[in-house]
Amino acid sequence: MKRLKIKTTRKREILDITEIVEQNLSDISAREGICYLNILHTTAALTTADLDPGTDLDMLDAFEAMMPKLKYRHPHNPAHAPDHILSSILGTALTIPMKDNSLVLGTWQRVIVVELDGPRERDVVLSFVETRG
Structure with a gap:
């Protein structure tokens, strides 16, 4: 299990952490498996999204409107x-x-942290379970 530190800079923002997660998976020797991610906070979230320019702001506006x-x-x-x-x-x-040490994501999918009450340093726990294919 690894603990990733993610620093946010605004009250509300979306951060793409896909590369950080994949860098931390690079030393795993397993060929196939499942990556589990958990953010250890009650005012932030994890999800996947398409991050075309402006989509992050659209998402934050939609969350606010909800x-x-x-x-x-x-x-x-x-x-x-x-x-x-x-x-x-x-x-x-x-x-x-x-x-093969990479997340299996859709063409446009990115792993994101949704900061809802920043700026803060957030902890994301990453763990991995090997599967047999």
Whole structure:
């Protein structure tokens, strides 16, 4: 298991971590397997996306539009209750097949961190299970 440190720079942003994940898989000798990723936070998420120019901003705008303007009761800081909710909706874990030390992704798919309450340093745990093909 490896712990990847991901630094964000804005309140809300999308970071492509595909290359970082693949670099950390490069020393695994297995031919095929499954890569498990989990972000250890409740105000960030992991998913995959097509990152054509501007798509990241479109996604952030859509996430913002999804959240109703309610009177949130979160005792620590009601202002970031929507960040917790979006993290839960988007999810904090990914399972991606791997072959020959590379993630098996669609043509335009990238692995992304969705920062919802930055800037922060985020921890993503990467683990790998070998499969027999």
